Amino acid sequence: MADKYEVRRRNPNPNSVALLVIDKQNYFTSIAKPIIPPLNASIDLCRSRGIPIFFTRHRHLSQEDHAMLGEWWSGDLILEGTHGAELLPSLHRRDADPVVEKTTYSAFKGTNLEEVLKEKGVEEVIVTGVMTNLCCETTAREAFIRGFRVFFSTDATATANDELQAASLMNMAYGFAYLISVERLQAALV
Template identity: 30%
Template sequence: MENLINPKKTALVVIDLQKWIGNQYAPYSAEQVIDNSAALAETFRKADAFVSLVHVSSKDMKDIPQPKLDTVPPSLNMPSNWDEFVPKLNVSETDHIITKKQWGAFYGTDLDLQLRRRGIDTIVLCGIATGLGVDTTAREAFMHGYNLIFSIDAMTGFSQAEHDHVKNFIFPRIGKIRTTSEIIKSMN
């Protein structure tokens, strides 16, 4: 296995693993994604590497984009504490928390600033959903000049087609695709 990760220059960015997650995903279940992302987070923390957990949050939903659409958007029946991270992530006091109001983790946040201040040039990306938050964040990171590594089995889409499209046509043009176990092995 290639020496893929320099922990001093690589960050893990975990997208939207919060309590509002449903169970209609493919090709991986939400539980598989959470388990793999938690394993990555623990490995990065042990290596003293930067971990950023990203979530959507709003007090009144007025600060979330509400575009005019051709179809009625799905109802958002949010449970209480919907914006909290799933417990399996074991949020640590060393984790950098990003609160976003849209799909991508860069726009309107301090993510780029915090990465640059730490000399980070590579991002390992995972989370839900492949074609929304993960893809948008990946494109933003690419445009900011970061190297990208996609933990492909630590992310999932709302459908197999969505996940496969991004995995097959977008990610190979902007980064490297690896499994969670390959990334963890390259850190040890």
């Protein structure tokens, strides 16, 4: 469905790109499980090319630390110190990989992600993870607005259902990001 809007194609530059792995946490296990193989393949591929990899972790320190999310999700928050807040153990994450702690949909708001990316000479980001239409899409939009070239994974992102996934991919292709699968990523980074 996103093919209709994917009128721009480009490959990431391995010398200026970073991989963002958004919120692959126990809280999202049922959504995240089907995309673990393409996500781990993306992580391994980027790691083999020396591409920086950043993981994000969404969590709240208390039920009151929520801004609008607590209202929107009726208090169903991911609390620090709970099993749901931990990153999935099946991820190909290494201890040295940075983890960006966040409390809202964006990996940029209230974090130092932008500064760290710029310090590393990163000009492009590949967005992977969950949930496609919330944290992944918000992070991709903010990256675009902040001047980063954005690549958005079609097979290493997931959300609650196919309809929301398709809508996000169409939005990304139409106005914010180059779509990329793990297969296309592999071909681009050969």
